[in-house]
Amino acid sequence: MKDSNNLQAPNFKKLDAPQIEQIVDVLKQNDTKRKRVLKILFLVFSVAILVYFVSILIKDYPFTKISQVLIPNLVLVIMLIGLLLIYPVVLKLFQTDFSRPVLEMLKRAEKKYKFIDSQWIIFLIIILIVDLIISIIFKLFFNSLNWSTEKIVLISFSIFIPLLLTVIIWIWYSWKKYQLPLKNEIRRMINEIEDIN
Amino acid sequence: MIQKEKLFQEIIVDNQERIFRICCYYSKDAEERKDLFQEMLINIWSSLKNFKGESALGTWIYRVSVNTALNFVKKELRYNQHFEKLDIIQSDKYLKYEDDSYNKEFEEKLNILLSQINQLSVIDKVIISLHLEGLSGKEIAEVVGVTEPNIRVKIHRIKSQLKEELKGIII
Numbered sequence: 627m628k629d630s631n632n633l634q635a636p637n638f639k640k641l642d643a644p645q646i647e648q649i650v651d652v653l654k655q656n657d658t659k660r661k662r663v664l665k666i667l668f669l670v671f672s673v674a675i676l677v678y679f680v681s682i683l684i685k686d687y688p689f690t691k692i693s694q695v696l697i698p699n700l701v702l703v704i705m706l707i708g709l710l711l712i713y714p715v716v717l718k719l720f721q722t723d724f725s726r727p728v729l730e731m732l733k734r735a736e737k738k739y740k741f742i743d744s745q746w747i748i749f750l751i752i753i754l755i756v757d758l759i760i761s762i763i764f765k766l767f768f769n770s771l772n773w774s775t776e777k778i779v780l781i782s783f784s785i786f787i788p789l790l791l792t793v794i795i796w797i798w799y800s801w802k803k804y805q806l807p808l809k810n811e812i813r814r815m816i817n818e819i820e821d822i823n
Numbered sequence: 824m825i826q827k828e829k830l831f832q833e834i835i836v837d838n839q840e841r842i843f844r845i846c847c848y849y850s851k852d853a854e855e856r857k858d859l860f861q862e863m864l865i866n867i868w869s870s871l872k873n874f875k876g877e878s879a880l881g882t883w884i885y886r887v888s889v890n891t892a893l894n895f896v897k898k899e900l901r902y903n904q905h906f907e908k909l910d911i912i913q914s915d916k917y918l919k920y921e922d923d924s925y926n927k928e929f930e931e932k933l934n935i936l937l938s939q940i941n942q943l944s945v946i947d948k949v950i951i952s953l954h955l956e957g958l959s960g961k962e963i964a965e966v967v968g969v970t971e972p973n974i975r976v977k978i979h980r981i982k983s984q985l986k987e988e989l990k991g992i993i994i
Contacts, residue, residue: 727967819948822946
């Protein structure tokens, strides 16, 4: 790779060694800060799950007869632990590797800006499971009030369906306003590169 | 970590001018160029863990720089306004302009060429900027992710287009 002499950066003064060291220090501090924030989040979330888990066990102690509330609560705890464990993996998936070829980067970016993809299906499944668990908890809790199953399901749906619709409409609106023009621009660039071939 | 720091320092010392020149193709504004330069440094730092030596270090640096520049262009399109400046690196502290080696005539010609390059599509700009940086067809193909013969044809077309447009201005 030869250095080009015919085009130079206008009035660019080179960074000297102490300046680069300062930059490295700032970048290192930034890395440390990010790691610390992630560690704190992880700890807070772990403690919250533990406290919740202990509280549901205490509620059922001395376990002469395991209550029906315990089962959905335990399922919820397992789900939260699962989320906690997959969080670093998900975080890694969303990190951009800028050292890939341009065409590959653009294709990944285009995928990221899709409105409906596999992440949506996972999101919907999670929402349905949470709704199911909360419906069971509702049913068990309101049994003492002699509420009918239909009424409980209706209450549960009346909370979740509008919530889900609001989230979907909000995501769709922001996607259309901010991400769709980007997706179109990225597609244009991909087409341009693929036309070279 | 020490090895990463050492490699980063070496990369910056050896390639800072090249990296900054890439910035010049994607922004006319001096402040924006500095912002873009910062982003490139940050992305080189954070991508270093992915450098496995599969490609030459120079090609790798250009990949990171060009991808950062394209990302910058995308963000510009998204917000349609100037970026909020990052305060993690105070660029003014590190980037300075000197006036003693100032060559007005050269800079005028350079600006005309740059503004003409700026009229090109983003992908043409990527290819011609790498060509002007002295990368071979094979290296440009590795950066962009297409085949070498096609890059050669594309460069020829862009050059002809630029020559035509700059006829009588700087040629």
